[in-house]
Every structure is written in structure tokens, then in C-alpha cells.
Amino acid sequence: MAIYLMLLIFSTWLSHCVCVEPFNYVENGSIGSKQAVRVGVVIDLDSDVGKIAENYTSMALSDFYTRYADYRTRLNVAVKNYGKDDVIFAASAALELMKNEQVEAIIGPHRSSEAKFVIGLGERAQVPIISFSATSPTLSPTQSPFFIRTCHDDYSQIKPLTSIVQAFGWRQIIIIYEDTEFGNGLIPYLADALQEIDARIVYRSVISKPKNIPLELEKIKAMETRVILVHMTDALGSRLFLAANQTGMMSKGYVWMITDGLSTLLHSLEKQVTESMQGVLGIRPHVPNTNRLQEFKTRWKISEINLFGLWAYDTIWALAKAVELVSESHSNASTQSINNGRNIGEAFLGLRVSESGPVLLEKLKFTRFEGLSGKFRLIRGQSEVSEFEIVNVRRKMGERVIGYWTKKKGISSDSWENAKTGYLSSMHELIKGIIWPGYAKAPPKGWNIPVTGKRLRIGVPLTSGFNEFLNFKWDPITLEPTNFSGFTYDVFIAALEKLPFQIPHTFVPFVNSSRQSNGTYDEFLYQIKLQKFDAVVADATITANRSTYVDFTMPYSESGVSMVVKVNDKKNNNIWIFLKPLKWDLWLSSGLALFFTGFVVWLLEHRTNREFRGRPDQQLSTILWFSFSTLVFAHREKVENNWSRFVLIIWVFVVLILTQSYTASLATMLTVQRLQPSVVDVNELRMNDYFVGYQKNSYVRELLTGQLNLNESRLRHYSTPEEYHDALSKGSKNGGVEAIFDEIPYIKLFLAKYCSGYTMVGPKYKSDGFGFAFPSGSPLVYYFSRAILNITEDHNKMQEMEEKYFADQTKCQDSAASSTTSSGSSPSLSVCNFGGLFIITGLASIFSCVIYFVKFQRNNNIRSSMNAIHSKSSLWSRTTQMLKNCACKDLPLRAESNMRS
Template identity: 55%
Template sequence: MADDVIRVGVVLDLNSTVGEVAESYILMAVSDFYAVNANYRTRLSLFTRDSKDDVVGAACAALDLMNNEKVHAIIGPQSSAQAKFVANLGEKAHVPILSFSATSPLLTTNHNPFFIQTTQDDSAQVKAIAALIQAYGWREVIPIYEDTDYGTDLILYFIDAFQEVDVRFPYRSVISPSSKDSDILEELNKLKAMQTRIFLVHMTASLGSKLFVHVRNSGMMSEGYAWITTQGLSSWLDTIDSKIMDSMQGVLGIRPYIQISKDLEDFERRWTTNYTSRKTNYNTLGLNLFGLRAYDTIWALAMAVEKANIEHSSFWKQNASENKVDLAAIGVSEIGPRLLDKIASTRFQGLSGYFDLVKGQLKASTFEIFNVIGRTERIIGYWNPKKGLSREIDDISEIACSISKNKLKAPIWPGDTISQPKKLRIGVPVRDAFIEFIKVEWCPRSYKDKPKISGFSIDVFLAVLDILPFPLPHEFVPYVNESRQSAGTYDELLFQIKLKKFDAVVGDTTIVANRSAYVDFTLPYSESGVSMVVLMKDNEKKNIWIFLKPLSWDLWLAVGATSILTGLVTWVLEHRVNSEFRGRPDQQIRTIFLFSFATLTASHREKVVNNWSRFVLIIWAFMVLILTQSYTASLASMLTVQQLKPEFVDVTEIKRNGYFVGYQKNSFVRELLVEQLNIDESKLKAYRTPEEYDEALSNGSDNGGVAAIVDEIPYIKLFLSKYGSRYAMVGPIYKTDGFGFAFPLGSPLVSYISRATLNVTEDKDKMTNIMRKYFSSQTTSTGENGSAEIYTYSPSLGVYSFGGLFIVVGAVSLFSLLLYVVKKFPHFHWTNSNIVPLEGSLWLRFIELVKNFNQKCLRSWSFWRNGSTLNPTVSPEGFGASPSVDDMQKHSRTSSEGADDVATDEDDEIL
């Protein structure tokens, strides 16, 4: 028989269903434990006090138990707020406080060393709820929690966990336990007006049951809404009235998983018989999680007391007082610290699961996810800290952690529907032109008059959704008025996101700076830029002056000037030594102008004898070769390949001439033309369809049409696919970022959609298939990256292209003249038949050359060959000197040998 009795206090709210149920579990636990362990020498003696659902009441009850009943451990209290205060008392008295229902994550042994949570704290469920929300693809959730320590302590954990999975709280709803019905309804009406329809309820059973009654009455327990409850409410649903359960149809809840065993089934049977015999109005009450935690807490305490080997128990009294709740009179338990250590090391298989404390808290285990249907809870899956979500409890053995909703059974959502709540309301533009990008068709009434939406933009978006790591339920909603016509411009459509009428916009919406002020765009999925389409001119081959087109007018002038310069330089170098470059003034002028032009076709008759002249002509011939080859290639291209050219290649030319410019109706291009390109609004005309584009361009600006259409490149490409033979795209004239999908500012979906969009656009096969589906007739050429090549008219060849060549020719000509003056001009001159050395600068030599320029150099073979009359009185060493008889004979022999037309460097050395 037991000799030692350990006094244990119990603090419960006996006026609540939770307190009554917990008390019955505790009493049965004491009875069952000692029935199994009858040989134990220690016994627990329970002293129960009513906390009256109040922090002060719980503190008074704990003080009374410590001061007057000398308890060495206290089980309870129920709430986290009460537990915080009582834990401080337990630390002061060295009395372990064991709570089976206080789940605040802030009640740790670091702050409260004598407090033990024999249940999982609320933070253990945070990751399970985050995984559940992520599995259904929800990116925004509104938490509704009570304004107590129990509610506020957990919300910070939710914020951190949800940030890891890119889920945000657009709003937090806080409800006080003392709120009136009107206050709750006012808050619910505020939530009802918001865009988010996913709610997370973290409340106790008393306040939570009151909330859901008003939720149903306010119409928020209907299709399109989703409600999730934390374990604080989920674990007490069996204690809630059936009418309240009716208001929670479709709610998802999460709570710790309790494995059914033979012992648990036996206990349930005995407890139900015992409890319902006293409480007939709760005859349907089943097993309760916190009740089972209380049961296991008694067993753990009884084991710890036995292992502590307590021989006697006593309190060290600090101060004597007659007041039962005098805080100063509280004693200190002698066996409290030893008992605390034994409780922390106690491990066993309890009714609620394996009892294992880690740092004063019950170790986290598997959670079950249920769906409220009727008056029961249907289990739809499980979550394990290591393995993630699973459909069946046996699937927890899977290797990979899963967050897919396919791992869960399909729930019945509020409104008695299987359609997942919170589908993204995606606005799409409605247009009657360029429907290849977005097309809205209204189906017959047999399909509930729902529109059929298709197009290039839609297919790209669906391809993006296919590779997202989570599901994204959505519905496309056309932006129309009552007559099913477009309700406004693209800017107005995008502004509906800011007004929370749409969750996103999908279509041919261009990414521009001013729109980024109220929406966030994803990465673009189309080509970027604004360009201009113009009418092509008539065939160049019909132009009788086409032979002049290959070279620009300035190049023609440059060639002529260079030719004259070359002729002039050659004449200067040849004039004194070559008889063919002498004669009457008019004859010499003709030689200067005609010689170099004749070399273009190798038709010149003059022969050069000066080596410097030959050097100049070699460089000139090289230049002529390059020019003729370029001319031939350009002319051939004009006559064969490039048969058309655009009428205009620059919007500046159109603006300068005052021509009309067209643009797409309701497009941002109008603002671009007015604000960026400074085109007069009176010169702008709006069109809607490619057919209108064609008619306006065909008529021209002078006949009621326009000179050019300015639009985005994707639209121009589509237009050219139908009318490309008559028009050309020139530009681009303005840079944009292309088409993108729009979401609210700060939306966590933007980064996911952008990454997926990048993957889709880089998949050439996928993009090609989508483009072929809608643009199969497109004939515009494409570059290596798949983008359209913009037609730009190639102008005639200009001077700049041959600038280096002209510089070389000019430099060679000047260099030859310089050396001619320096090296070939004689260093002496005649004075009264005497030779006088010529001293001085290059300028003096140049002056002397000018003075004697028209005199013949009689030593030149050109003059000898032509039989020039010689002056025998002049010295052969001077200017105009006559050759000697020996020279004449030498000349005769050389002429007979056929070398009379060659002048050597030795012959010119005296020059």
C-alpha cells in the first residue's frame, strides 16, 4: 500500500464545457493509473479549484492551493493568459505548473522554468497551415484572431512562416472576446468588402463559435469563400452546439493527429458511459484532444512522483499570514525542483500519442486536416514535419516533402461546392480587331452564357501556369459593359486592379512607365517597341535615272573633285618632262580635266614618264577599282533585289511636311505621338482594324488617309502578314517593354509568373507552336531570335563609306608633289652663263620652280624622241642645256632599241 500522498492542485474553469470535460478526464486518469500501477507507494491527491475563466481567478486559485493545500504541482490553468500569471507563481514557489491546454508559443522554459506545456504549442501548427495554404495556391490570407495573448502571440509566427512561401496578410482582423454582436457584424462587413476571400481563424472555442454564427448570417459562408481554423478551435468542435456546426459547413481545420488504439477505444467507451450518465445533454460528445492531454498529464505526473523517490514532502514557509491569497506568504516547495526534473525526463505511450517533452514542451507530431461536412469532420489529409502533406496516414512514409493539393482529398467548400474558392478574377480586354491576341466569344445559353476566351496572350498565360510550382485557380472575366462592349481603355482596365475589381489582367497590355504606378507587370512575353508602317514607293526599275542611284550626290561630287585633283597633280609632274602634257593653254586645260576621267575607262592616250606620276595613278586606279565594284553591286541590287522602298523612313520627315499620322484607337501610342514626338493632335487619326489601316495608307495623307501608321510592333507584324506586299515597317522610333501580365502592386505572384514567363518564352518549340496557331499566315521575315526584322530602306552609297580611300588618294598626291619640289628641283640656276648654287628654303625652291615651270627639261627622253631643236650655246649642265653629240648618239641607239619612252631616275636626278 502507498504510504506517501503527494498533494496536487487542479485549476479549471468548471463553468465551461472544456473545464467539465477536462475534469472528467483527469479523474479517470488517476483511477486508471493506480489500477494499473497498484504497487506504487506514492499516490496523487487532487485539489480542484475554479478559475472562473479569469486571470485573477486563476491566480487566486493557484495561491490558495499553494498556501493552504501545500500542493507540490498544479495542473492547469486552461488559457494561455492565465498560465502566464500562474507560471510566475510556480517559479516563486518552486511548484511545477503543468498545462494541457495553454498553447501560447511564448510560454517557454527560458522565461518560465517551472512551467511545462504537456501539449504542442501553437507554433507547431504554423508550418502545417502554411503548407495547406500553399498547396491551394492562395497568395493572400486574412487572419482573424482574438485580442488576447492567445491570439496575438501566434500571429508573428504566422507572418514569418507565410513570408517563406510568399503569402501575405493584406489585412489583420482583431476581435475582442468582449465584443458585442454589432461589433462582430461591423468587422465582418468590412471583410466582406475586401477582395481577399481566404480567412484564417485563430480563436478559442467560445469566441470562435460565436463568430461563425455571424459569418453565416452575413452571407460569407457561401461559394467563393474559404475558412481555416487553428487547433484551438478545431480541437473543441465536438463540444460545439449542432446549430453552430451548421454554420461552419465547408470549413477546413487542422489539429494534432491522434492514433486510434485498442486502449483508446476502451477508454472512449468507458468515458462516454461515465460522462453521459451525468450530462445527458452531451450524449454525442466524443474524444477530445485536450481532454486526452490532461489524461496523459496525470500519468506523467504520477510516474515522475514515483521516480522522484520522495520520502516526505513539505513547504518552507516564508511569511505567516491569515489571508489565503497573500502573495507574500507563499512558501517554497522542497521537492518541486526534483519533481520538475523527473517530469521533463518522463516518456511513455499515452492515449493522445507518444509523451515526450523537449525543453518543457510536448514534441511536435503529425497533424490531421479535416473538412466540416454536416455534423462531422471528414479527414482529407495529413501533414508531417518531415514529409509534408499526404492523403493517407500511411503515405507519410514518402521520401519527398509535398505541398501539392493533389496529396489531399477533395473537400466540400462553403456553398456546398467542390470548386476551389478564391479563383483569381482575371480581367481581359474585349476588342473586335487584332483578335489573334485576345478573342472573346459569348457561348450559347446552354453554357450558362459564359464567354469563351482565347488568343495568343491567353495561351501564353496558360503555358505559364502549367509550370508554376503551385496551382493557381482562376477565371477570365471580360471587361465589358451591359451591352457586352468594351467598358473602357486599357489604362482603365488596368486601373480596375487598383480598385480591386480584378486580381490580374491578361491580354495584350503593354508595359509602360505610367501604368507601373498602380500595377506590377511581369516580364514581357512579346516583342517590344513602337514602330511605323508606311506605303512602299513604285518600282525603282521604272526610273530612267536609276543608274545614278547607287551613289549619293555628294559621293558623285567627291569622285569628280578627286579626279580633277589627280589630273592636275599628274599634269604638274609631267609638264616639264613629257611633251604630251605641253601645248597651247586650252589644250593643257583639256588634258588636266580629261586625263583622270579617261583613266576610269582606260581610254586615255597620254603616257606618263615620271615615276611620281605613276605612283599617283596607281593609287587612283586602286580607288577607281573599289568605286566601280561598289557601284556595280549597288546597281545590281537595285535592279534585282531591292525593288521597293518606303515613302518615308523617318517620322521627322512626316512631321515636317505636315502629313497625317494614324494610330490604334484607345492605345497609349496617342500620348507617345503627342508628348514624345510632338506631333500636332490635329494631324492624328485613330483606327481600329487592319482593314482600316490598309485603306488609310492606300489613300494617303492628301486623300483623307494618312502617310504612316504608328503602332506597336506585334500589331504591325500582324498587319504586314496580311498586307505586307504593299507596306514596310520602318524604325523602331520608340522603345517599350512589350506585352506583360499585370498584378496588384506588391503581389507575390509577380516573381513566380515572371520566372515562368521567362521559361516559356525561351522554349522556342513551345512558342513556335503557339505562334503558328494564331499567326500561321504571317509572312514577315524573322531574325535569329525569332523577332521580326524591321524594314529599313538602304540609301545610296555616301562619301563617309569611302572617306578613308579619299584621304589616301589626297595624301599620296600631296606627298608626291612635295617630294617633287624637294628632290627634283635643281640646287643651282644659270646667271650669265655661270652656274650659281641655289641656297634657301623650300619656299625659295618653289618660287624658282614656278618661274621656270614652263621650260622644257631637255634631258627628258620625251623631248629627245620628238626631235626637239637644241640650243648649242647653252651649257649641257644647265636649264635647257643641249645634249652633246655623244648623248645624241646614245639617244639614237636607245631609241632604236625601243626604250625611247622610258625616263629613268638617273635622267631626272638633275631636276
């Protein structure tokens, strides 16, 4: 508001500095019966855009009223040249047109910063402010109802720009823009859009005056990033590229892109400027090459068209059509001119309020026609562009269109027909058509080591143990690290070989003046943030906290944290341990099966086999002896009955399985079960207040005190596998520890040396593995991650490196699993494990007895006497007699016949 007051107060004495040039279209020397409508044009005729707009405005008026000679209205255009790039002069010129000329609309000014203040005056007077070149997104027709933009806003070119960045895989961008409304308006939106495609702005160079350009270019030249986006007008942008060429920044390896603020005016720039822009990529709205445009160029003898000029041309046509529509609407109600309706009220400092302004604004918003720049159609008060050209600046050939971007299809080939039909060319075809700075044909990677001869300072840790990952020696003469080896080192060298470029580097140990480790791994990695190192190659675990100040590559090794404890050798001195392999139900079932099988064999054999006969006590002892002797296959009695042999075949199979299972279970109890971990979980460590160890300088300390809630005073740190062994051997009560927490790769190396006395138990706490570290946003992360993926997918290569350093790990890989099993549930066997065997042997025995008794009844020589018994005796008597007969020895058939006779 303060600026508005200043503008209004000083408008009187500033008005004499403004040149008023009425530009009236006169037909046959006079306007005649045509109604003249006053329209103002506020423009800087000293600028390229101003000169172009004046020419195209004149051509537009001539062409329009030649085609629409029957229109009853004529635009009476008054051009005010404020002559300076100053918002005060531009606003004063607009104020003068509103007060003295009483214009119905104002076209311009063409700069966004100037248009911002003129829009405020237009709202007070309700006069439409129409801009064909103010593209800043901060100027919004939705927020300023009397503002019309007949061009696109800069926000619409964000998507084409980010599509190019994404297509070439660039991750870091430097932006150079001018400190004006035009320059500042685009940057917040562009930063958000780049973040969505995983790219970021690493430096913003804001230039307000040409004298600041050399200093800013020197800053940028010293940076690693080589992708530079310029968002400037032609006046400041020309000086920038001249200075960049002199500084040597238009050479191979650089990527320069420009927005349409420069790309639309390439043909109007001086030759030395375009020659210094060799290899620049730019985007600009696409103008269809219609027959009308070709006819326009031929009629006015124009070799190169200008987009701002076409927008100015279409603006005049749209305004002339809208004025005619307003005149028609007024004629229906009154014959009064649309210029006479301004008696609504007196505004501030004599600024009157227009009556026809709101009507003209509504008619203009709904105006539709086919213009030179394409279809004229306002959406929410402004023109929208959905089609862009990708241009490449050539030193000899000038600008060349190499591709297109459309909202529906994205980047397409250099054929507009292909772009319209949706044919997407490959990036290879698009890349072939680009000449980059320094006449390079291959796309730049987007970054480079800024100073010639500089080597990448790669930090490496100094460790006293676990040298399998990284190890080096000190040269006694140069006192420099040499003879690097280890799994981590080999992976890094293999990744370097797969990069598409060379990286000069030198390894710098993270040590103090005494050549001792200079801190923890967290402090080591933070040196990248402090710019002491350019990268870190180490067995560094990827954690969320570390990722806040460095960027990690893809992990080259899996990791995680677990607990290793001592294994207790508990010798079992129980004198009754021989009974434990079988449970009581299996012992009882086995005994019953033994006796039953012996009884069945005796029953089948005693009538014909002398070895199964004798006194009752002898026969009982025979049954018992035969049953138990079959357990060790030591029975001496010979069986003669085939059914007895059948029963024994089944029984021997059962006995074989029983004895083998008993032997295996007892052996397990006497050997494997004796190896049990001293501690099984973290809760036991907390309950007994044991001392716990961890590797020195590791992040595991934070895990123990934070996530596992262990007392910090009960923690002890160690460095080597030998120290681990010594601490676990002593135990917590003798100056050692009860358990050691460490990352699994280190635990496996420790167990490879001391697997007989220790085991890994408890849950595994996941981590993202080991990775190389670089500064946040470094493009090297992308290239190294791809290289690491190629290495890890090469199983032969990875296996070769792992066997080189970790060959001894395999002998102890199952130690944790075996100890966990032995300390679990009891290995004793129950009857359920052998129920099927008992059923088989029982059925076989019963089946044999049934067959035998059927045969016995058929051949019995005392059948007749038994029949008598059946008829006269009781059930008990018959059963007793049958058992007595079974106990009798079978007689020969001849003796049986004599007895009958």
C-alpha cells in the same frame, strides 16, 4: 489588473465551489520520515484532457517513487477541479491552493486562456506555474519568469503546416479557429508564414459558440477556396466536423487540415466524429516508440497513448526530481523543510511570497532525463519539438501516420527510419498514401467554382480598330457576342486546353446599353475588383497600378511604347550633289594619284612607244588624257612595256573600287537619304508644342502626361489605323498630330498598312506585355501562367498564331532602322577609306620606275659621255642631261655601234 482585483476579492466565496481532492502518495500506509512537498494541480476533470491528465499523474507518481524509493522527498498532490471552462473559477482554484494549501508549485490549468491569469498569481507569490497543455504562443516563459511550459507552443507547428501547403502548391487558405486565447494566439504568426511561401488567408472564420458553426460553414461553402485549416480544441472541433459532414463539405474537392489541438485527441473522439473526418490531414508532435514507452503501455495496459497525458506524466517526473534537488540544497544549510520558508512578507489579500519557489524554478529549468514523450529538456523555459507526424484520418482504419516532418529534413516518407537518416521520399510516394475527402486519391487543386452550374464571367473589350488581337460579332437573333477571333482569343483557348481541369465560362462584352465601349482599360479591369467579372481576356498591358487590384498571368506577348511619325520625302535639288559622295581630301588624293599614274606610264613608255612621243605639250596632254581615260577604261593608247602593264593592273583595281564606291554613295544620297522622320524625339514635340496622338482608352495617356511631361491639352485620341493615318497626314498645324504614341504591337500593325509614309523612332518605353487578369489571389493565375509558358515555349504553335494575324508586319520591320541610319552621319567617303589602295598603287609605280631606270642605265649607249659629265658637271647639269636622255627615243643597237665606230 481589474480582473486580478476581481479574482482576489471574490476568491473567498468562490472557494466553496471548488472541490479539493488531495492525492497523496503514501508508502506502507504512511509517509514516515519522507518529507512531503505540497503541489497543486488545477484542472477541469469534466474535459477529456483533464481526465487524461488525472490518470497519467497518478501513474507518474506511482512509477517515479517505485523507481526512486530512496528519495527523501515525496510530492503531496492536491487536485482542484474547477469544473467549468471559465478563467474565474480556474484562477480562484489556484488562489485557494496558494493561500490555504501553501503549495510550492502549481500544475495547470490546461487551457491557455485560464493559464494566462494563473501565471499572474504565480508571479505575485513566486510560485512556479507549470503547464503541460497551454500551447498558445502568447504565453511566453521569457516574459513570465515563473511560467514553465513542458509541452511545445503552437508556433512550432507553423513550419510543418506551411510545408504541406507549399508541397501541394495551394495558394489560398481558409482558417477556422475558436475565439479563445488558444485559437487567436496562432493566427498572426501563421498568416506571416503563409505570406512567405506566396500563399494567403482569404477568410478567417472565428467561432465563439457552437451555434455559430452552421452559418460560418454556409459562408465558406459559397467561396471558391477549398483548403480549410482548423485550429480548435476537441470540444468545439468535434461539432464543427459533424456539421461540415452534414453540409456536404467533407466531399471530393475539399482539403481539411487540423492542428495538434485536434490531432492529438483523435483516438478519444466519438466514432461518429472520426467517421465525419474522412480524409482530414493533421500534424502532431512525434513520440519516439522507445522500449520504455512500450513497457509503460504493457504495465498499465494502455492501448492508445495520449500526448497530453505523456506530457503530464513527464511533468510529474521533472517536478519530483527538481524537488529532491531543492531538498538536497536546503539540507546542506539547514534541516528546515522547504515548506517552512514563507516568512518573507505578507502579500496582497493574504497571498504569501514563497521562499523556495525561485529555487525550485531554477532546478526545474535544468532538469534533464529521458521521458515517455522523448528527451525532457527545457529551452528558455519550455519544451521544444522539432519532429512532427503527418496523419491522415480514415473512416474504417482510423488515423494513419503517412509521413513525417523534421526541422532539418522537412517532409519525409512514411518511414521514421528514413526521416531520421535524411532519406527524402518523393512527393509522389507521399501523395499515394493519402485518402482525401470523398475517397479521392488525387490531390485536390484547392479551389473550385462554388455554385454548381455557374460559369466564369470573362470580360472582353469592344474595340473599333486593331481587331487582330480580339474581335467578335453580335448575333442578330440572340443579341449575344459570337464568332470570336484574334490572337488574344486564340492564346486563351490554347491555355484552356492545357489546364488539367475544365472551366465553364461565358464571354461578357464590356459595353453600355448602346453597345459601345463602357470605359477605359483601367475601368474595364477594375470591374474584376467590383466582382462584375471573374476574369478579363484582352490585350491588357501589365502595369504596376493595375496590379494593385487584379492579378495578371504571365505575359503572352511582349510589349512597350514607342513613337510613330511621318516620313518627309526631301528631294535634294543641289546642283553640286555629284561632288558630295567624296570628301575634298579624297578628291585631291584621287587627282594626284591619277596624274602620278599617268606620268609613270608615260615615263615607262615614251622611249619605245610612239603613242607617248611628240612635242612637250603633246606629251603632257597624253599624260593627262591617259590618266583620266582609265577611270572609265576608255584609253586608246597601247602600252608595250611590261612594267607599264604591271602599274596599270594595280591602278585599274584602284579605279574599279573608287568608281563603284562613288556610285553607291551617290545612289544612297539620291534615294535613301531623302526619307527622313519629321520628328526625332520627344523634346522636339515639347519645344514646338506639337499635337500628339494616342490610342483611345489606353494607359499610354498616363505615360504621356506623367513620365514624358507632355501638355494634356495637346493630346488627341484615336481608335483605328485609318484614324492614325489621317491625323499624321494632316500634321499638327492642320488639325492632326505630329506623332502618335502607342504600344509596339499596335504600331507594327499600323506600319504594316502604311509603311511607305511612316516610321517608328525614338526610345522604347518598356512594359511587361499583355496578360490575362483575374481577381487578386485567384488560384487560376497559377494554372494559366503555367499554361501560357507551355504555349510560348512551343515555337511552332506561337509562329502559327502570329502568322495568322500578323503576317504583313515583316515587310516594314526594318523601316525604322533604315530611316535612322539615313538621318545620321554623312555617307561621304574620305581618303582614310582608300589609303591602302593609294599606298599599293604608289609603291607599284615607284617600284616599276626603279626597275626601269636600272635597266636603262645598264643598256645606255652614251654611258661613257655620261661619265664625263658626272666628273666635270654640277648636280643640276647632270640631272638636266639625264632628263634629256630620258626624253630621247631609244636607238637600234646597230646604229649605236656605227656611232661608236
